[in-house]
Amino acid sequence: MDYLFQILGPLLAGTGVTLQVFALTLLLAVPLGLGLALLRLSHWPLARTLVGGYVWLMRGTPLMLQMLFIYFALPFVPVIGIRLPDFPAAILAFVLNYAAYFAEIFRAGIQSVGKGQYEAAQVLGMSRAQTMRRIILPQMVKRILPPLSNETITLVKDTSLIYVLAMNDLLRAARGLVQRDFTTMPFVVAAAFYLVMTLLLTWGFARLEKKYAVYDD
Amino acid sequence: MPSTTTEPMLVARDLHKRFGEHEVLRGVSLTVGKGEVIAVIGPSGSGKSTFLRCLNHLENIDRGEVRIAGEALVTTTADGLCRYAPEAEARRICQRMGMVFQHFNLFPHLTVLQNLIEAPLTVKGLSRAEIEPLADELLRKVGLFAKRDAYPSRLSGGQKQRVAIARALAMAPDIMLFDEPTSALDPELTGEVLRSMRQLADEHMTMLVVTHEMSFARDVSTRTIFMDGGEIVEAGAPQELFGRPQQARTQAFLRHML
Numbered sequence: 001m002d003y004l005f006q007i008l009g010p011l012l013a014g015t016g017v018t019l020q021v022f023a024l025t026l027l028l029a030v031p032l033g034l035g036l037a038l039l040r041l042s043h044w045p046l047a048r049t050l051v052g053g054y055v056w057l058m059r060g061t062p063l064m065l066q067m068l069f070i071y072f073a074l075p076f077v078p079v080i081g082i083r084l085p086d087f088p089a090a091i092l093a094f095v096l097n098y099a100a101y102f103a104e105i106f107r108a109g110i111q112s113v114g115k116g117q118y119e120a121a122q123v124l125g126m127s128r129a130q131t132m133r134r135i136i137l138p139q140m141v142k143r144i145l146p147p148l149s150n151e152t153i154t155l156v157k158d159t160s161l162i163y164v165l166a167m168n169d170l171l172r173a174a175r176g177l178v179q180r181d182f183t184t185m186p187f188v189v190a191a192a193f194y195l196v197m198t199l200l201l202t203w204g205f206a207r208l209e210k211k212y213a214v215y216d217d
Numbered sequence: 218m219p220s221t222t223t224e225p226m227l228v229a230r231d232l233h234k235r236f237g238e239h240e241v242l243r244g245v246s247l248t249v250g251k252g253e254v255i256a257v258i259g260p261s262g263s264g265k266s267t268f269l270r271c272l273n274h275l276e277n278i279d280r281g282e283v284r285i286a287g288e289a290l291v292t293t294t295a296d297g298l299c300r301y302a303p304e305a306e307a308r309r310i311c312q313r314m315g316m317v318f319q320h321f322n323l324f325p326h327l328t329v330l331q332n333l334i335e336a337p338l339t340v341k342g343l344s345r346a347e348i349e350p351l352a353d354e355l356l357r358k359v360g361l362f363a364k365r366d367a368y369p370s371r372l373s374g375g376q377k378q379r380v381a382i383a384r385a386l387a388m389a390p391d392i393m394l395f396d397e398p399t400s401a402l403d404p405e406l407t408g409e410v411l412r413s414m415r416q417l418a419d420e421h422m423t424m425l426v427v428t429h430e431m432s433f434a435r436d437v438s439t440r441t442i443f444m445d446g447g448e449i450v451e452a453g454a455p456q457e458l459f460g461r462p463q464q465a466r467t468q469a470f471l472r473h474m475l
């Protein structure tokens with residue numbers, strides 16, 4: 001029991017790092033993903049192609065590789081070469097990667113809204129922007145909640161990848177303790193922490209889904 | 218009666234529209250005066266829906282001219298160049314026309330009342346206090362005030378279509394377009410929708426109604442138009458058109474329908 005209290009400190013500190021990466025990624029990647037989805041569906045061929053290529057690149061290579069690239073290789077890239085500290089590098093990689101996944105979820109959600117909705121809005125005099133904001137996107141939200149929930153839970157677990165930049169997230173903190181104290185107890189506690197975080201997310205999304213259940217399509 | 222020369226509500230001149238190789242409208246012209254109720258009948262694929270959709274900019278025409286209350290939505294120059302009004306302008310012009318679709322196209326995420334007031338709020342910039350009384354009145358008129366806070370998925374087809382009519386009316390249009398408003402309904406539900414439309418006609422709303430309901434065309438329209446193969450084959454007062462059709466194609470169609 002004493003041991004439990006003793007490891008709680010470092011594990012909670014690790015959880016703090018994990019939560020920061022998680023929250024910042026979500027906060028930045030969701031709007032970026034939405035912007036990318038809108039560009040992907042725009043009438044601008046160049047934007048569609050570029051976003052398509054971007055999504056392919058980000059989903060087609062491992063997130064860990066992207067993170068290593070941004071941290072170690074980006075400084076040597078001509079013109080844009082900058083050296084980022086570990087935390088910003090990790091956030092940048094996560095945001096760029098997750099924005100691609102979110103963009104695909106948003107795109108599918110937007111495309112699942114029928115043509116009749118656009119026409120109804122148009123004959124009522126609504127502009128394209130008004131139609132998107134007031135009619136299409138609100139309907140999209142209900143439809144993307146299940147995949148968005150999946151992706152968000154994956155993100156919680158993916159945060160553990162930042163150990164490659166030697167940052168002390170929850171998993172790395174636990175591993176350090178395991179190696180130091182020769183007991184697997186820290187792993188068990190870390191697992192419990194991850195489970196609590198995903199449980200809270202699951203619960204949050206369930207509440208959202210319930211809220212949107214007031215109407216059927 | 219004061220003799221004022223008023224613009225026709227709607228003028229369509231020589232509309233041409235093709236989808237790929239298929240010429241769907243082959244020179245359709247129609248002038249609609251204020252208060253007229255025009256029924257458009259014709260076989261499937263004759264271009265009735267396309268005609269309506271070209272009037273309110275849901276489709277772009279290839280050649281011709283559309284004027285709403287004197288304002289040009291689209292014109293064609295002598296050398297055949299088709300020119301639309303700029304986007305915002307076109308939107309403003311088309312706002313004078315309401316449209317009711319075969320499949321209602323209500324906004325499922327909004328309640329009945331919200332469906333009615335959405336466009337007046339966002340497009341016209343009215344306040345809730347200004348538009349809600351009108352919306353309630355329209356809902357009473359179509360007999361759905363009790364459903365004002367229900368979501369569309371809870372309504373029957375006939376109720377949905379009546380909400381769609383009220384939603385279009387909430388924008389206070391001068392013309393109402395209907396594209397087969399009862400075709401998606403169970404037969405026992407068409408009556409309530411036709412009643413609302415008839416009431417609107419009695420109030421002298423200018424209406425353009427594509428329909429397979431021959432009795433509605435005959436009893437309510439001031440003029441019936443028969444379309445076939447992308448053109449208006451015959452037009453006239455319903456008694457004339459139904460009683461003494463002149464064209465062989467009209468006769469064949471009516472024989473088949475009645």
Ligand SMILES: Nc1ncnc2c1ncn2[C@@H]1O[C@H](COP(=O)(O)OP(=O)(O)OP(=O)(O)O)[C@@H](O)[C@H]1O
Pocket residue numbers: 236241259260261262263264265266267268
């Ligand atoms: N978006 C489109 N792309 C290609 N062809 C189309 C399109 N819309 C309509 N058509 C074709 O144009 C023709 C006329 O269609 P339209 O829907 O105007 O007929 P309609 O008279 O309304 O028929 P119905 O009574 O079945 O509704 C049809 O042959 C149809 O297949």
Ligand SMILES: [Mg+2]
Pocket residue numbers: 265266267396397
């Ligand atoms: Mg049709």
